[in-house]
Amino acid sequence: MMREVDKMFEGLFDLKDLYRHSEANFKNLQDVFQRHINEEKSVKLRSTVFFYKGEDFPTNTDFDDLSISGEEFKDITKIHLKRRINRKDLEGGYRDIEGIFFLHRIRDDYYIALTLEDRDFFEKGLLKLLKYLAPKYTKPVLTSHEILDMLYSYTGSEEKSYHVVPKQTVFYDRSDSSDISHTYNSLDDISYRCKEENLYVNKIRFEIREKYRLKFSGVIDRDGSIEFKEGEIWFMMDLIDKIHEPAEQKSAIFMASDRNDFKRLTKKSIVLQYDISVLSDVDDNQRLFSALGNIPKSDFMIFHYNPYLHVSFFDYIDGSKFDIFGLDDKTLTLIPHKNASESAFNRMVERLQKEFGEGCIDEYLYPDYSLKDIMV
Numbered sequence: 001m002m003r004e005v006d007k008m009f010e011g012l013f014d015l016k017d018l019y020r021h022s023e024a025n026f027k028n029l030q031d032v033f034q035r036h037i038n039e040e041k042s043v044k045l046r047s048t049v050f051f052y053k054g055e056d057f058p059t060n061t062d063f064d065d066l067s068i069s070g071e072e073f074k075d076i077t078k079i080h081l082k083r084r085i086n087r088k089d090l091e092g093g094y095r096d097i098e099g100i101f102f103l104h105r106i107r108d109d110y111y112i113a114l115t116l117e118d119r120d121f122f123e124k125g126l127l128k129l130l131k132y133l134a135p136k137y138t139k140p141v142l143t144s145h146e147i148l149d150m151l152y153s154y155t156g157s158e159e160k161s162y163h164v165v166p167k168q169t170v171f172y173d174r175s176d177s178s179d180i181s182h183t184y185n186s187l188d189d190i191s192y193r194c195k196e197e198n199l200y201v202n203k204i205r206f207e208i209r210e211k212y213r214l215k216f217s218g219v220i221d222r223d224g225s226i227e228f229k230e231g232e233i234w235f236m237m238d239l240i241d242k243i244h245e246p247a248e249q250k251s252a253i254f255m256a257s258d259r260n261d262f263k264r265l266t267k268k269s270i271v272l273q274y275d276i277s278v279l280s281d282v283d284d285n286q287r288l289f290s291a292l293g294n295i296p297k298s299d300f301m302i303f304h305y306n307p308y309l310h311v312s313f314f315d316y317i318d319g320s321k322f323d324i325f326g327l328d329d330k331t332l333t334l335i336p337h338k339n340a341s342e343s344a345f346n347r348m349v350e351r352l353q354k355e356f357g358e359g360c361i362d363e364y365l366y367p368d369y370s371l372k373d374i375m376v
Helices: 003-008 027-041 119-132 144-153 186-196 233-256 284-294 341-356
Strands: 045-052 060-062 066-072 079-085 094-107 110-115 161-174 178-183 199-210 214-222 227-232 270-273 296-304 309-313 321-328 331-336 358-361
Touching: 003 227, 027 227, 045 119, 045 233, 066 119, 079 119, 094 119, 094 233, 094 331, 110 119, 110 233, 144 186, 144 199, 144 214, 144 233, 186 199, 214 233, 227 233, 233 309, 233 341, 233 358, 270 341, 284 296, 284 309, 284 341, 309 341, 321 341, 331 341
Parallel strands: none
Antiparallel strands: 045 110, 045 227, 060 066, 066 079, 079 094, 094 110, 161 178, 161 199, 199 214, 214 227, 270 331, 270 358, 296 309, 309 321, 321 331
């Protein structure tokens, strides 16, 4: 029996002239998604945004356990994905994941991928594909503060003021490296708990209401993924625009420190600046080492950790290497070697923000010494 989502895709461009191949574009696609969400209450639209720093996004290629084939339209690409997961504990030794997603380039190297397939396809199919595209692929590194700011922005508009209702918040507790799920009635409660208990927001399930009318119901997480369950798709697209600004700012900092290009050999290092002490004792050092140790396909070596911290980090995906220094208790300085990439910076900082502490990311400003300083 054909699934409802298959029926939707089968008729996406053929049922009406508006959705024929020659007319298919991202705006039309949003209209179709909106109509389908309205009609099929059990279906959810899942999306993720990301940066891809390559010539063209690969749409017809094979990986070890995954293959994709794409069909180009005006400003969207319909991509069919198949993946076989081989594991001894599975019946028959394997299971297959198969489905469709749509790709749209929002601007420059900023993309969105959307699908009506289930969570299994989204996480083990689509997101797995994007990981295969590293180092050209990088995801946003959103902080709890940035996620909350995006949601707060709907509550203070001069034109319209909405009521944002958190339904469920998943926090990450750095003290025992675990997820904690709680229900709070306001964004203020979530913000207070993050600050007072040193937690970070992993994802928030929420509703946006105008008086008693539901305008949007969905989920946002720190990796730039949004789930749309009910309401108006406009809010999903607006959140995607809001994600771009902080994500682009960090991407620019990472790119400024990318030293794969000979022209960038003199570019700046990166600092993570914290409001509280994060390197005050041996336990803090161990939390940092634990976070670095949890970065896939990487390794690190400790040179010194008292009275200052010095760690060398190596990324096996693209050969990037960094030196990490902690010269005071509120700052980590990340110094790239000549072959360090933007993508490797992104992966390392994303893990440190999650498991060590959410700090302010910025370029390191080297002292501006003059000849007079030397000739004292």
